[in-house]
Amino acid sequence: MGNQLFRWAGLIVFVCLAGGCASTSPDIATLESVEVRQYQGEKLSSVADFRENSIQGPQNVPLDSYSLKVSGLVDTPLSLTYDQVIASYAHYSKVITLHCVEGWDVTILWEGVLLGDLLKAAGAQGNAVIVIFHAYDGYTSSLPIQYLKDKNILLAYKMNGVTIPPERGFPFVVVAEAKWGYKWVKWVTEIELSNDPTYKGYWEAYGYSSTGDLDQPFLGP
Ligand SMILES: Nc1nc2c(c(=O)[nH]1)N[C@H]1C(S)=C(S)[C@@H](COP(=O)(O)O)O[C@H]1N2
Ligand SMILES: [Mo]
Numbered sequence: 001m002g003n004q005l006f007r008w009a010g011l012i013v014f015v016c017l018a019g020g021c022a023s024t025s026p027d028i029a030t031l032e033s034v035e036v037r038q039y040q041g042e043k044l045s046s047v048a049d050f051r052e053n054s055i056q057g058p059q060n061v062p063l064d065s066y067s068l069k070v071s072g073l074v075d076t077p078l079s080l081t082y083d084q085v086i087a088s089y090a091h092y093s094k095v096i097t098l099h100c101v102e103g104w105d106v107t108i109l110w111e112g113v114l115l116g117d118l119l120k121a122a123g124a125q126g127n128a129v130i131v132i133f134h135a136y137d138g139y140t141s142s143l144p145i146q147y148l149k150d151k152n153i154l155l156a157y158k159m160n161g162v163t164i165p166p167e168r169g170f171p172f173v174v175v176a177e178a179k180w181g182y183k184w185v186k187w188v189t190e191i192e193l194s195n196d197p198t199y200k201g202y203w204e205a206y207g208y209s210s211t212g213d214l215d216q217p218f219l220g221p
Contacts, residue, residue, distance in 0.1 A: 036160045050098075059137050077122065111158035
């Protein structure tokens, strides 16, 4: 008898979910905020599986005063709004795993624009060899231009199908495939082209490897 009651209760809940007993129907924004957790048969981590360990804690970047700059050794310096970045460049997505030196990792479906396309638009000068990424919290790190182009490295605005949350790096994150997590700059504000291959970013200045290759120890040159 008790069992029967549970079955009925279950059925009513099911009918409500499927048929929409709820007073508010989901709009696009509600649907968009649902994370993708599996992609082409591959299980994804959640946006919530990251550990927060940013140098200044989570950042809230206000879009009304935000611009993404492409500066340094370029023919045409760029200053783009969030919407301009997303509207002006082709979109790509890829599942890539971030490994933090602390020993945890997260596998996420990233969506973004190609850093190579931004560099092309700005016109990288011949002597530029690296890009220094500057972030809203004062963090920096660098990556070789050749790597960004050859590996089709993304500047992401979505993870698992949702807009990157503030604590994960909104508006833009460098998806530094095959590099340690400290190379994945969050809250990117400026992409500076430089001819200084010895530049050291925030963690690199404490002795972390400048190349940051995942198949090499992170402490080293
Ligand atoms: N701007 C900024 N980007 C950053 C960091 C940071 O402190 N500031 N931390 C890096 C490190 S060490 C890692 S592992 C990744 C992911 O960090 P999270 O788990 O705190 O998001 O972001 C990287 N990008
Ligand atoms: Mo990290």
